[in-house]
Amino acid sequence: MKYRLNDKRSYLTADASFGQYNYYFDYTGQEVTNFFHPDGTRVVNYPGDRVLQTMQRRWLNHVKGVFYLGDNHILSAGIEHQHDYLKSPYRLERGKASVYTLASYAQDEWSITNRLNLTLGYRFVHHKEFGQKFTPKISAKYSLGDFNLRATYSYGFKAPTLKELYQNYITVIMGPLKAYYGNGKFQATVTGYYNRIHNMIALTVVPTSSEDKFLEVEETMKYNNLQPSDITISLAPFMSIAGDHAHNDLWGIEDGDDFSEATPGADACWRLKLLKMGFKIATDESHNGDVDKCTINGLGDYASIRKIWVDHLKTIYNNADEWQTGEDYQ
16 A cells, blocks of 8 residues: 655555465375374374474565655655564474564665765564564765775674574585576676674584484574584694794794783784684694694695696796796796
């Protein structure tokens, strides 16, 4: 639904939607599953059985207003409501789960000049599981003829899906890489960015049950909330020859180094900085060694790297055109 205001440009919209999908397994043969009935007996399915795996519903409600404030400002504001419901008899502890999100947002597009545009905005979210989150955004665009210069700062929040929050399930990741080519005029984009991710959910490998191995499942993966303590980092210098400086920068602890002050920008070795952030440091690699006795290897210590160098030298030696001192120099 859309309603235009008196200025004929500003308007209000209201939208509501509902969706549901059911996901079943239709069995053509007998299968012994990993699931159990409340009485402790294992669930066995037979030919002709249709078993509900998941049923998911989503309600979406959205009210938005776009207001033209003079010739230089366009203000957008709105509120959103989303409610998700999931039913999964065998994959949820209680058989069902639900979550809701409430959000408000506002954004002002300010055309300061014909060339300079500034956008300011925010989004405030209340999530059933994660509470309140405030995410601001500021961006600027400056036009130089056919070229646009852009700069943006923003902070984002994305809640996990219902399945990621509550459901235990096996997933298979597959699919080829695809490249898409456009046509028409030539376009080029150069982008620089810095992303900082908190509480990321990632797929990790978990043991495959004997029943799944019988069904020829090769690998089982589970969604987990990935924390720094779940990540082990291997420190190695990217140098042809590495010595004391590489050791000190990566591993060494000097007088006055304070673990509690080892922030990413502090004057301390990377081992202390990463440990301060909660990461684990690998000590079983040849270039790390014992926690107190780190042996640093340069690129030249690796046979595969030395082979690249030697092969490159052989190519140059056998090609007279590569020599800069004359053909007779060989």
